[in-house]
Amino acid sequence: MQENDPAPPGIPLAGFMTLNVLVGSSHGISRVALPLFAASLHAQSWQIGLVGGLQFGGLLLLSMPTGALIDRHGSLLLFRIGVLAAALIFAFGLTAASAPWQLILCVTGLALVIPLRLVTTNTEFLHLLPSLHPAKAGWNRAANTLGMYFIGPSLGALLIAALGYPSTFVMLAVAYLGMFVIGSRVLAKAPPGRGSEATPLVQRVRRQMQTVIARPMLRRTMLIDMIGQMALAYFSVFIVLLAMRHFGLGLQVAAGLVTLQGALFVATLFIGGALTVRWHDDRRYLVAITLLLGQALLLAFARSPAWLWGGAALLGVGLGLQQLSSVTRYGQLMKELGRGHGGGLSSMAGPAGGLSGSVLGGLLSQQWGLPAGFRVLVGLYLLLGWLQWRQVRAVARAAAQAGEAEPPRHDG
Numbered sequence: 001m002q003e004n005d006p007a008p009p010g011i012p013l014a015g016f017m018t019l020n021v022l023v024g025s026s027h028g029i030s031r032v033a034l035p036l037f038a039a040s041l042h043a044q045s046w047q048i049g050l051v052g053g054l055q056f057g058g059l060l061l062l063s064m065p066t067g068a069l070i071d072r073h074g075s076l077l078l079f080r081i082g083v084l085a086a087a088l089i090f091a092f093g094l095t096a097a098s099a100p101w102q103l104i105l106c107v108t109g110l111a112l113v114i115p116l117r118l119v120t121t122n123t124e125f126l127h128l129l130p131s132l133h134p135a136k137a138g139w140n141r142a143a144n145t146l147g148m149y150f151i152g153p154s155l156g157a158l159l160i161a162a163l164g165y166p167s168t169f170v171m172l173a174v175a176y177l178g179m180f181v182i183g184s185r186v187l188a189k190a191p192p193g194r195g196s197e198a199t200p201l202v203q204r205v206r207r208q209m210q211t212v213i214a215r216p217m218l219r220r221t222m223l224i225d226m227i228g229q230m231a232l233a234y235f236s237v238f239i240v241l242l243a244m245r246h247f248g249l250g251l252q253v254a255a256g257l258v259t260l261q262g263a264l265f266v267a268t269l270f271i272g273g274a275l276t277v278r279w280h281d282d283r284r285y286l287v288a289i290t291l292l293l294g295q296a297l298l299l300a301f302a303r304s305p306a307w308l309w310g311g312a313a314l315l316g317v318g319l320g321l322q323q324l325s326s327v328t329r330y331g332q333l334m335k336e337l338g339r340g341h342g343g344g345l346s347s348m349a350g351p352a353g354g355l356s357g358s359v360l361g362g363l364l365s366q367q368w369g370l371p372a373g374f375r376v377l378v379g380l381y382l383l384l385g386w387l388q389w390r391q392v393r394a395v396a397r398a399a400a401q402a403g404e405a406e407p408p409r410h411d412g
């Protein structure tokens with residue numbers, strides 16, 4: 001059932017990209033700062049994993065309700081609330097934290113407001129996507145990643161070394177105030193909420209679950225996204241610690257692994273759409289899964305820092321190709337089902353993987369060491385690769401039987 005959404009908003013792509021560079025940079029700084037801050041407070045590995053995973057837990061639990069709130073209240077109001085709340089937590093909560101439990105409490109607060117910021121911007125971009133050229137499908141995510149994995153980690157390491165953790169958190173609070181100003185301008189043209197005419201929350205969540213159950217393509221896309229985010233989350237939380245503790249790399253050099261992964265991810269998102277525009281989504285997924293299996297093998301059984309750099313590179317390219325297919329499919333879903341309905345679903349799988357990659361990865365590393373999470377990912381990608389190979393062959397057989405020269409782009 002499709003909702004009566006207005007036409008795509010008059011929001012320029014450049015506005016989304018500018019906002020997402022700032023959002024991504026702030027996230028990138030916090031991704032480096034929070035696990036290291038936890039380690040400086042003598043947190044255990046499972047607590048460090050929890051710090052990295054709680055934000056994904058908030059997205060997992062609140063993505064669908066946030067979609068309903070977007071339908072009722074519009075994206076702009078929710079975005080403003082989420083940004084201001086995050087600024088207050090960084091300025092007055094994290095600067096005062098002196099024990100792991102206090103840090104975890106602050107991160108829990110951040111987890112509750114992250115959906116208000118991320119689901120709103122993601123929803124409005126996906127609503128705009130059908131009006132863009134297919135080669136630009138990954139540009140908005142590339143802008144976010146440019147900040148999160150390229151600018152943010154390097155800047156975070158510099159800020160921590162020069163200012164310490166409390167001052168770094170103050171700088172992050174200032175950055176969130178900047179997001180408030182820029183985001184208010186970018187989202188000012190987003191469609192308003194429908195107020196009392198919006199679908200009630202419980203009914204909307206039930207419809208979203210029915211959509212997941214009824215659509216095999218959506219379930220496959222969400223599974224691939226979940227495992228991809230699992231790999232990224234474990235890498236983001238533990239690769240710096242692994243490089244420093246197992247191979248003696250300094251903080252700046254170790255953070256460069258995150259930077260390399262992010263740089264290649266961004267490059268793939270910017271140019272991969274043009275290079276693979278004629279590929280079937282399932283073929284692009286299969287190539288991505290092969291690369292991601294390679295990175296898991298390198299990081300799981302690393303024998304030198306060169307293995308870490310190779311794994312980071314394969315992770316960046318593999319996830320970039322994966323995201324190009326996922327964004328296309330979620331954009332089609334948004335066009336068919338409406339902004340609030342599709343926006344909530346598109347934001348669920350990644351957080352599920354991020355939560356499991358960080359929290360369960362922390363438990364694995366606590367018990368069996370930092371490489372243990374990558375070894376689990378080897379098994380998951382072997383299974384996922386087999387499933388995706390079957391899907392590619394099934395699509396090819398269906399196309400041959402139908403007498404088509406090329407498989408359809410979407411399998412329904």
